[in-house]
Amino acid sequence: MKKIYNPDKNTWSELLNRPTQTVADIEGIVLEVFNEVKSEDDIAIDKYTQKFDKVVLDSILVSSQEIEEAELLVSQELKEAIHLAKSNIETFHAAQKTDSIAVETVDGVSCWQEKRPIQKVGLYIPGGTAPLFSTILMLAVPANLAGCHEIVLCSPPNSKGKINPAILYTANLCRVTKICKVGGIQAIAGMTFGTKTIPQVYKIFGPGNQFVTVAKQLATKFGVAIDMPAGPSELLVVADDTANASFVASDLLSQAEHGKDSQVILVSTSKEMIDKVEKQVEKQLSVLPRKEIAAAAIANSKLIFIENDQEALELINEYGPEHFIVCVKNEDFYIDNIANAGSVFIGNYTPESAGDYASGTNHTLPTNGYAKQYSGVNLDSFMKSMTFQKISKEGIQNIGAAIELMAEAEGLQAHKNAVTLRLESLRKNENNKET
Numbered sequence: 001m002k003k004i005y006n007p008d009k010n011t012w013s014e015l016l017n018r019p020t021q022t023v024a025d026i027e028g029i030v031l032e033v034f035n036e037v038k039s040e041d042d043i044a045i046d047k048y049t050q051k052f053d054k055v056v057l058d059s060i061l062v063s064s065q066e067i068e069e070a071e072l073l074v075s076q077e078l079k080e081a082i083h084l085a086k087s088n089i090e091t092f093h094a095a096q097k098t099d100s101i102a103v104e105t106v107d108g109v110s111c112w113q114e115k116r117p118i119q120k121v122g123l124y125i126p127g128g129t130a131p132l133f134s135t136i137l138m139l140a141v142p143a144n145l146a147g148c149h150e151i152v153l154c155s156p157p158n159s160k161g162k163i164n165p166a167i168l169y170t171a172n173l174c175r176v177t178k179i180c181k182v183g184g185i186q187a188i189a190g191m192t193f194g195t196k197t198i199p200q201v202y203k204i205f206g207p208g209n210q211f212v213t214v215a216k217q218l219a220t221k222f223g224v225a226i227d228m229p230a231g232p233s234e235l236l237v238v239a240d241d242t243a244n245a246s247f248v249a250s251d252l253l254s255q256a257e258h259g260k261d262s263q264v265i266l267v268s269t270s271k272e273m274i275d276k277v278e279k280q281v282e283k284q285l286s287v288l289p290r291k292e293i294a295a296a297a298i299a300n301s302k303l304i305f306i307e308n309d310q311e312a313l314e315l316i317n318e319y320g321p322e323h324f325i326v327c328v329k330n331e332d333f334y335i336d337n338i339a340n341a342g343s344v345f346i347g348n349y350t351p352e353s354a355g356d357y358a359s360g361t362n363h364t365l366p367t368n369g370y371a372k373q374y375s376g377v378n379l380d381s382f383m384k385s386m387t388f389q390k391i392s393k394e395g396i397q398n399i400g401a402a403i404e405l406m407a408e409a410e411g412l413q414a415h416k417n418a419v420t421l422r423l424e425s426l427r428k429n430e431n432n433k434e435t
Contacts, residue, residue: 092360108395124206140174156183249280
């Protein structure tokens with residue numbers, strides 16, 4: 001990890017760059033796949049599955065028999081862990097439900113807001129070096145709570161044409177309606193346009209590599225919404241001398257092992273803590289099964305010394321981390337003033353892994369600085385807010401004149417007429433009653 005001491009603010013932008021390619025670098029490849037899927041349907045899906053996943057499939061869809069077989073392959077202990085996590089995630093996300101809001105803005109003008117589920121959603125679940133079955137819990141649980149009618153899941157098959165048993169077990173447990181053996185750009189394209197096998201959806205959720213991230217962003221050009229540009233994982237820890245260096249190192253490595261393009265950062269007001277963490281990272285890295293992947297991510301990562309909490313927080317807000325761990329004596333300062341972070345973990349005994357799996361919060365979070373303008377996935381991510389209004393005769397008389405004046409000032413005569421006709425009708429009725 002690179003050590004940086006008291007970096008000048010003018011260098012922060014370059015210092016905090018993520019090790020990722022830009023949309024421009026990848027867009028051409030993504031558009032090529034999109035265009036083929038749009039025109040060639042499942043033929044293109046099969047072509048790219050064979051090219052990237054090195055397998056020819058009999059069927060894109062997962063069968064009920066495969067789901068039954070997967071259930072037998074998942075250990076009872078893992079099933080119990082999945083059920084525990086599912087319960088906590090349901091509890092936290094169910095608490096996010098809100099009642100409809102109704103108000104009479106003026107006599108005779110009633111306005112209210114209600115939430116409706118997005119009818120068809122697509123979930124992308126990575127299945128390569130780390131089959132993220134936990135992400136199914138994070139996405140399908142709130143989708144079901146929201147009331148989404150169709151939940152389509154895409155995950156890449158292995159070289160034998162199979163999806164990891166834990167993914168199939170969890171998907172079935174979470175009432176996913178259709179499971180497709182397709183990954184990468186072609187999965188996003190399939191859910192964007194729809195094929196004979198893969199249903200078209202209205203919104204796509206889930207993390208992925210840089211190609212999947214760009215594919216999701218480009219899907220928005222074709223009328224499909226996305227949760228956020230969720231790309232390679234990242235973590236920033238702020239720690240002082242009250243932190244446990246071995247804990248901090250373990251958290252940094254937990255994100256580094258996600259992928260070679262992941263990034264982890266330690267910000268500290270203690271040079272001694274930085275040195276301790278550096279030694280612990282080297283020690284723990286040496287025995288990790290995913291050592292090669294973690295080591296590549298660590299090479300892109302940084303240990304940054306900052307003199308004081310105020311400047312440290314300023315740098316952290318500039319970075320906008322996906323995951324933010326606070327292990328300092330003055331934790332309230334960071335909790336109260338953090339503005340840009342996907343999810344915050346507080347104290348020596350709150351590992352980021354807890355949020356990834358079983359504490360109840362969602363682990364699908366904005367990366368690459370998008371925490372500055374995006375929220376992590378939550379119950380509302382699967383819903384739309386719809387407004388309603390009903391205006392009585394008294395109500396249109398109370399606001400009609402204001403509408404007429406504003407419409408006329410904007411040069412929109414038909415808008416004005418829509419009110420004027422109603423007001424004149426009411427005046428005529430009143431005059432008829434008088435005579």
